[in-house]
Amino acid sequence: MIVLLAVAMGVSLGLVLQPTVPLDLQPYLPIAVVAALDALFGGVRAWLEAIFDDRVFVISFVGNVLVASLIVYVGDKLGVGGQLSTSIVVVLGIRIFSNAAAIRRRVFRA
Amino acid sequence: MTDPGTETGTGSLRRRLVRALLARPGRAQLGVAALCGLLAFALVTQVRTAASSGTFASARTDDLVSILADLSGRADRLRSQVADLQRNAALLSNGTTRDAAALAQARARAQTLGILTGTLAARGPGIVLMIEDPQLKIHSDALLNAIEELRDAGAEAMQVAGTGGVVRVVTSTAVGDQGSRVTVDGVALTAPLRLVAIGDPRTLATALGIPGGVVDTVDAAPGAHAIVTTSPAVSVTALRALAAPRYASPAPAPTP
Numbered sequence: 001m002i003v004l005l006a007v008a009m010g011v012s013l014g015l016v017l018q019p020t021v022p023l024d025l026q027p028y029l030p031i032a033v034v035a036a037l038d039a040l041f042g043g044v045r046a047w048l049e050a051i052f053d054d055r056v057f058v059i060s061f062v063g064n065v066l067v068a069s070l071i072v073y074v075g076d077k078l079g080v081g082g083q084l085s086t087s088i089v090v091v092l093g094i095r096i097f098s099n100a101a102a103i104r105r106r107v108f109r110a
Numbered sequence: 111m112t113d114p115g116t117e118t119g120t121g122s123l124r125r126r127l128v129r130a131l132l133a134r135p136g137r138a139q140l141g142v143a144a145l146c147g148l149l150a151f152a153l154v155t156q157v158r159t160a161a162s163s164g165t166f167a168s169a170r171t172d173d174l175v176s177i178l179a180d181l182s183g184r185a186d187r188l189r190s191q192v193a194d195l196q197r198n199a200a201l202l203s204n205g206t207t208r209d210a211a212a213l214a215q216a217r218a219r220a221q222t223l224g225i226l227t228g229t230l231a232a233r234g235p236g237i238v239l240m241i242e243d244p245q246l247k248i249h250s251d252a253l254l255n256a257i258e259e260l261r262d263a264g265a266e267a268m269q270v271a272g273t274g275g276v277v278r279v280v281t282s283t284a285v286g287d288q289g290s291r292v293t294v295d296g297v298a299l300t301a302p303l304r305l306v307a308i309g310d311p312r313t314l315a316t317a318l319g320i321p322g323g324v325v326d327t328v329d330a331a332p333g334a335h336a337i338v339t340t341s342p343a344v345s346v347t348a349l350r351a352l353a354a355p356r357y358a359s360p361a362p363a364p365t366p
Contacts (some may be wrong), residue, residue: 009147009150010147010149010150014154021156032152036152047130062145
């Protein structure tokens, strides 16, 4: 319940405040969002498998975001930021797909 | 979302979901909720940024560089294309003006030549010379004299009319006698003769009226009479077919 409330609040905050992303953060935000989505799908899967744990979710969420941002940062310093962010999106996309597949199997038994 | 029930049966999924939604928020749930809210906030922000800032604001430096290189290459190609097309346009417009000028020149030349060779009717100021000769005493020499005088005086187009026909007088016109009648280019003409010439009327009239000239000669013949009338507009309407030369052909222009 409180999670749904928080999501609604986040969406409305984003719509109402209309924040502009600082220029330094612009390359990292989309990657961070994708990493967080991955963590979210992992959490849903864990919950469906009844092995969900708050601590694990929080740590994986924050860790995912940090590691993804760090990789992009390092890539930017090395001059391969574009390629590295593409690779992160690909990897996280594959993980999201496999998690979604697990969730689907769990929910629809198919 | 802590779930006390550890049953994994999918049948109880709905029950678990309801229980999770109704569960009292604990401290652990707060963290999860905060993260999910943060995710939603970031997602909305990023979607808005990506939608509003166009393609380039979020692009990376090396991407921008390659895009810039692409664009400048394309601009170069387009610029050279523009130059080519402009050159073509200039060429074509030059060509058309030159063609138009040449066409106008050729047309004017054709008209001049048509009047000179007798293929075109002509009109302009000039004189009419009437020769009345009921006793048929006038012969070709008098008519030839009149034609020569008019030519000398600058007549540009002439025709001779008599009972028997109308003949355009051109460069190749021959005047002769056939019995007591005058022939012009083989056409026998009987008096009264009517000679029409286009040119400066005053000069032409003077040329015919000099003492001992055409008018005097004609008047001297018994019964004959010549009258010169100047007019601001006379017409030379007799035409002449142009025969292509059988033997003469244009000589190449002499090289200086």
